[in-house]
Amino acid sequence: MKLRFLGTGDAAQVPVFGCDCPACVRTSVISSHIRRSSCCTIESQGQRLLIDAGIENLAGYLTANPVDSILLTHFHVDHVQGLFPMRWGKGPEIKVHCPDDKQGCADLYKHHGMLNFMPIQKQFEPFKVGDFTVIAVPLRHSKQTLGYCVESEGVKLAYMTDTKGFPDKTLDFLMQWQPDTLVIDASYPPTTSQHSDGKNYNHNSIDEVEAILDLFISARVKVPKMWLTHISHKLDCYLMENQHFINPSLNIASDGLTIDILPQEIPRHIGQQRLMAAE
Amino acid sequence: MKLRFLGTGDAAQVPVFGCDCPACVRTSVISSHIRRSSCCTIESQGQRLLIDAGIENLAGYLTANPVDSILLTHFHVDHVQGLFPMRWGKGPEIKVHCPDDKQGCADLYKHHGMLNFMPIQKQFEPFKVGDFTVIAVPLRHSKQTLGYCVESEGVKLAYMTDTKGFPDKTLDFLMQWQPDTLVIDASYPPTTSQHSDGKNYNHNSIDEVEAILDLFISARVKVPKMWLTHISHKLDCYLMENQHFINPSLNIASDGLTIDILPQEIPRHIGQQRLMAAE
Numbered sequence: 007m008k009l010r011f012l013g014t015g016d017a018a019q020v021p022v023f024g025c026d027c028p029a030c031v032r033t034s035v036i037s038s039h040i041r042r043s044s045c046c047t048i049e050s051q052g053q054r055l056l057i058d059a060g061i062e063n064l065a066g067y068l069t070a071n072p073v074d075s076i077l078l079t080h081f082h083v084d085h086v087q088g089l090f091p092m093r094w095g096k097g098p099e100i101k102v103h104c105p106d107d108k109q110g111c112a113d114l115y116k117h118h119g120m121l122n123f124m125p126i127q128k129q130f131e132p133f134k135v136g137d138f139t140v141i142a143v144p145l146r147h148s149k150q151t152l153g154y155c156v157e158s159e160g161v162k163l164a165y166m167t168d169t170k171g172f173p174d175k176t177l178d179f180l181m182q183w184q185p186d187t188l189v190i191d192a193s194y195p196p197t198t199s200q201h202s203d204g205k206n207y208n209h210n211s212i213d214e215v216e217a218i219l220d221l222f223i224s225a226r227v228k229v230p231k232m233w234l235t236h237i238s239h240k241l242d243c244y245l246m247e248n249q250h251f252i253n254p255s256l257n258i259a260s261d262g263l264t265i266d267i268l269p270q271e272i273p274r275h276i277g278q279q280r281l282m283a284a285e
Numbered sequence: 286m287k288l289r290f291l292g293t294g295d296a297a298q299v300p301v302f303g304c305d306c307p308a309c310v311r312t313s314v315i316s317s318h319i320r321r322s323s324c325c326t327i328e329s330q331g332q333r334l335l336i337d338a339g340i341e342n343l344a345g346y347l348t349a350n351p352v353d354s355i356l357l358t359h360f361h362v363d364h365v366q367g368l369f370p371m372r373w374g375k376g377p378e379i380k381v382h383c384p385d386d387k388q389g390c391a392d393l394y395k396h397h398g399m400l401n402f403m404p405i406q407k408q409f410e411p412f413k414v415g416d417f418t419v420i421a422v423p424l425r426h427s428k429q430t431l432g433y434c435v436e437s438e439g440v441k442l443a444y445m446t447d448t449k450g451f452p453d454k455t456l457d458f459l460m461q462w463q464p465d466t467l468v469i470d471a472s473y474p475p476t477t478s479q480h481s482d483g484k485n486y487n488h489n490s491i492d493e494v495e496a497i498l499d500l501f502i503s504a505r506v507k508v509p510k511m512w513l514t515h516i517s518h519k520l521d522c523y524l525m526e527n528q529h530f531i532n533p534s535l536n537i538a539s540d541g542l543t544i545d546i547l548p549q550e551i552p553r554h555i556g557q558q559r560l561m562a563a564e
Contacts, residue, residue, distance in 0.1 A: 023374025095302030
């Protein structure tokens with residue numbers, strides 16, 4: 007299974023309009039540091055899903071890279087804005103699996119065009135999207151939001167944004183499900199850093215993500231490869247100064263990056279302990 | 286006064302996602318035929334206004350081409366979508382003159398960021414936006430919509446989209462105000478043409494725009510220079526086959542085109558008749 011990040015920024019994107027911070031200015035010199043809003047594709051066995059639709063030129067991208075279905079985490083504008091023009095397209099309908107959020111966003115329900123919105127009724131229960139097995143889990147955000155646990159080709163991806171921490175039952179599920187890769191909302195620098203404005207009610211700061219990583223380690227289960235996304239210009243500024251000091255297990259996503267979802271092994275000492283316990 | 290068209294397409298834009306019509310295919314060869322959603326700037330005496338915000342990379346455009354204020358015709362997504370990321374920008378607030386539409390679009394009111402929405406309370410009454418004199422007039426559309434009559438440097442521009450025809454009092458006003466240039470919604474081919482699907486409840490077809498031109502001519506007033514915008518791929522297809530047969534007084538806008546708003550004269554025979562009547 008491959009994951010391609012298309013948008014790894016927050017609602018403001020990077021560069022932020024009118025901002026002259028080092029992270030925003032950097033994008034004018036090195037365009038690979040531009041971050042558009044949330045969007046990625048996952049691909050396996052010749053099938054491709056889109057998760058969220060935050061990139062605005064989505065129609066152009068999908069013309070060259072068609073997808074079979076869409077998974078929407080939630081109906082905040084920065085996760086759906088690429089659907090606005092694209093929905094008026096020609097061709098067979100595209101299924102959009104999404105939270106059962108009666109409001110949706112703007113007039114997407116009223117004028118759904120070629121999109122077929124399919125609200126997910128049952129959380130924590132697997133359903134098939136093509137050959138992918140998908141489980142939707144609730145996240146902790148200011149609007150009804152789902153994370154997606156996707157399995158294919160024997161590997162497991164958990165895509166968890168937007169969220170601040172996890173509801174207990176979602177954390178319990180993840181510990182038991184044991185993803186190989188965990189893509190997670192990390193919008194802000196540590197709350198104690200000079201780059202923080204202390205306003206992180208709806209998203210994780212990078213130290214909160216590190217605490218989640220520690221939970222996996224201390225639970226003595228498989229530790230997923232962590233990829234950080236939904237990154238603000240404030241976190242980028244922090245990373246420009248502190249990249250070498252952050253936990254090397256935290257990987258920073260970037261727009262256009264493709265990663266392989268690879269099986270992670272249970273750490274050897276834990277595996278040995280389990281073997282001994284079983285004997 | 287100069288007007289620069291930035292987006293001259295409808296909500297679906299041109300190319301339409303997944304469409305293989307001649308107009309959509311043409312854009313892959315000649316990118317100047319791409320039409321994004323409604324947006325333009327007008328410029329006079331060193332001041333610049335934005336009318337509508339349909340282009341999605343608005344923040345990038347405004348970074349290079351700052352505007353003093355924004356006029357919004359209405360809150361359909363394809364007229365405001367560029368504001369979604371841009372509102373989170375840095376810098377002084379930007380005033381957005383708009384219809385007094387309590388709903389707005391998505392969460393633009395709730396999270397207005399750097400935008401200051403200023404609902405227009407009085408139609409048909411002039412107000413100043415910088416050195417521009419602006420008069421808002423009601424249009425005929427599926428959502429509360431305003432046309433803008435803008436005067437500066439002794440010339441008059443009427444920007445009238447989205448609309449199907451005009452409310453009587455708006456038409457009466459335009460006949461009396463006598464714009465030099467009329468930018469008008471022309472989304473569809475003639476309803477009698479093979480390119481029409483007969484569904485033009487909210488926008489003009491090109492023959493309806495021609496009928497409006499005829500009203501100005503028969504009213505024996507100054508005939509404005511007409512520019513057609515909000516153009517769908519269906520009208521583009523029609524124009525590819527019929528451009529040489531349409532009324533030469535109807536000019537077709539395109540993305541990126543800059544036009545001068547020039548004073549139009551009252552046709553000589555009418556002017557002479559008026560002189561004779563006055564003698």
